[in-house]
Amino acid sequence: MATMLERIRTILSATFIHYEEVAEVLAVAITARKNCILWGPAGHAKSAMVGAVIQGLGLTADTFVQSFGEGLDEATLWGGLDFQKLEDEKVLEYHPERSFLAARIGVFEEIFDAPASVLLALKDTLTAGCLRKGAQQFPMATQVVIGLTNREPQEIADLGPAAQALVERFPLQLRVAWPAYTAADYAAMYGKAPSALNGFTPILAEVIARAVAGGQFVSPRTAMYAREAVIGRAAARGAAKVEKEDLGVLRFVPGLEKLGATMAQEVEGAMARAAAAEALAGFERRLAEVMAEMGDTPIKALQTVKRLTVLESEAASLAVPDDLTKRRDALRQGVGQNITLARRRAEDLTRI
Ligand SMILES: Nc1ncnc2c1ncn2[C@@H]1O[C@H](COP(=O)(O)OP(=O)(O)OP(=O)(O)O)[C@@H](O)[C@H]1O
Ligand SMILES: [Mg+2]
Numbered sequence: 616m617a618t619m620l621e622r623i624r625t626i627l628s629a630t631f632i633h634y635e636e637v638a639e640v641l642a643v644a645i646t647a648r649k650n651c652i653l654w655g656p657a658g659h660a661k662s663a664m665v666g667a668v669i670q671g672l673g674l675t676a677d678t679f680v681q682s683f684g685e686g687l688d689e690a691t692l693w694g695g696l697d698f699q700k701l702e703d704e705k706v707l708e709y710h711p712e713r714s715f716l717a718a719r720i721g722v723f724e725e726i727f728d729a730p731a732s733v734l735l736a737l738k739d740t741l742t743a744g745c746l747r748k749g750a751q752q753f754p755m756a757t758q759v760v761i762g763l764t765n766r767e768p769q770e771i772a773d774l775g776p777a778a779q780a781l782v783e784r785f786p787l788q789l790r791v792a793w794p795a796y797t798a799a800d801y802a803a804m805y806g807k808a809p810s811a812l813n814g815f816t817p818i819l820a821e822v823i824a825r826a827v828a829g830g831q832f833v834s835p836r837t838a839m840y841a842r843e844a845v846i847g848r849a850a851a852r853g854a855a856k857v858e859k860e861d862l863g864v865l866r867f868v869p870g871l872e873k874l875g876a877t878m879a880q881e882v883e884g885a886m887a888r889a890a891a892a893e894a895l896a897g898f899e900r901r902l903a904e905v906m907a908e909m910g911d912t913p914i915k916a917l918q919t920v921k922r923l924t925v926l927e928s929e930a931a932s933l934a935v936p937d938d939l940t941k942r943r944d945a946l947r948q949g950v951g952q953n954i955t956l957a958r959r960r961a962e963d964l965t966r967i
Contacts, residue, residue: 619646626671627664632803633793637664640789644759645672645720650741651787652726652762658836659791661763665722679718679757683729689736692729693746711746711753719758726762727771731778738781760785793835798824801838808839810846815857818885819845822862825881826874837870844868859886884936891935895942898933902926902946906953909960916961923954 617625620642627634637653641664644651653661669678681692690696694714700706715721727734740746741760746753762785772782793800801820810816819842823833833841848864849857862882865871874881905926909919930947 618642622672623668626668630667630807631660631664632800632807634660634664636789637791640787641665641668641761644761644787648758649787650760650762650785651789652764652768652782652785653789653791654762654764654766654768655791656834657765658834659793660835661791662724664791665761665763669720669722674720677719678722679715679720680722680724681715682724683726683733685728685730687729687733689733692733692737693748707749708751709746709748709753711751715757715760716740716746716753716755719756721757721760723760723762725764727764727766727768734781735777738777738784741784742780796824796827796833800824801835804835804838805842810842811849811855811857815845816842818882818889819862821885821888822874822881823871825885826871831873833870837868841865841868841871859883888936888939891939894933895935895939895946898926898930898946902950902953909957911964913961913964916957916964919957920954920961923950923957926950927954 620638623638623642623645624635627638631637640651640653643649653665655661669675681687690709692714693716694710694712697708697710700708711717715723729737740755744755746755767790768782768785768788772779798817798821801823802817805816805820820838823838823841827833844864844867845857845861848861849855852861854861859882865874902923905919905922909916927947927950930943930950933943933946935943
């Protein structure tokens with residue numbers, strides 16, 4: 616029987632990257648019934664990961680997702696006003712059985728965006744473990760609350776004692792962000808959701824990583840939108856394959872508009888690099904093949920020498936961008952060494 620941590624890891628690893636700490640925090644929160652907050656920059660799958668875990672664990676029916684926008688009022692938080700009761704008995708009561716209070720798990724989206732009065736009421740109820748409003752009392756069935764927000768809990772706590780008391784009701788807190796935003800990170804994310812575009816994703820990942828390195832942050836979510844837009848552009852012109860021209864659509868993706876202008880150039884550079892890397896890989900494969908086929912007669916060994924010489928002259932004209940020159944030079948040297956090796960082999964075999 617898999618542990619909670621193992622189950623959550625398995626669920627998250629199917630579609631997400633950089634999920635390890637989220638898995639740990641959620642496993643502890645759910646197992647030990649400790650409220651937690653996942654906070655951090657937008658578009659890092661806080662909502663998506665929690666949603667996937669709830670669904671993957673089969674807890675959807677036990678979960679109540681509450682959106683805590685500026686428009687949230689207390690009545691909504693407690694399930695809405697009981698109008699029947701108001702009309703019949705002239706008393707103000709709520710429908711807590713329709714609120715998060717009746718669910719084992721509460722997921723609070725954008726928790727700190729709600730008005731202060733609502734947060735204060737929430738704090739009181741979380742502290743008491745029960746909704747108390749006049750004559751109405753409703754015990755809280757909620758075992759764990761998972762709060763999601765872009766705002767830093769410590770900053771909220773600094774707003775005052777009430778805010779601090781609320782933040783303290785969440786003993787587990789994790790900042791969700793990536794350790795790095797390199798082409799490899801974006802490419803790994805794309806790899807989790809394969810698509811027809813896959814041949815093109817390394818280039819898109821590289822273009823995005825360059826934008827980030829240049830000071831223009833691109834969130835993982837925006838990067839996903841970018842890919843969808845590019846695929847959509849190819850589909851819209853009836854193509855089965857993405858071409859360079861389709862990347863122009865990125866100028867319509869919020870957060871990538873600026874990239875649109877330099878896109879053609881960026882893509883050309885990225886494509887040249889990808890093509891050079893591909894050529895090198897092909898070359899390395901051929902070299903390995905030639906060496907593997909070296910026979911055990913002098914003639915066969917000399918044939919290998921001949922084939923290697925062809926490779927050698929090709930390697931000499933192999934043009935690659937700066938970051939690949941080391942690999943190309945190593946390859947050239949390898950071919951040269953193998954030629955010497957094959958010649959010696961031919962000589963040895965002749966002497967026998
Ligand atoms: N680490 C990741 N691995 C895979 N996909 C990711 C990752 N981070 C973000 N994404 C993609 O971005 C999408 C958007 O994430 P989501 O809306 O859940 O982010 P969020 O952190 O809740 O943002 P916000 O703070 O704006 O609410 C995900 O559904 C997924 O496609
Ligand atoms: Mg979210």
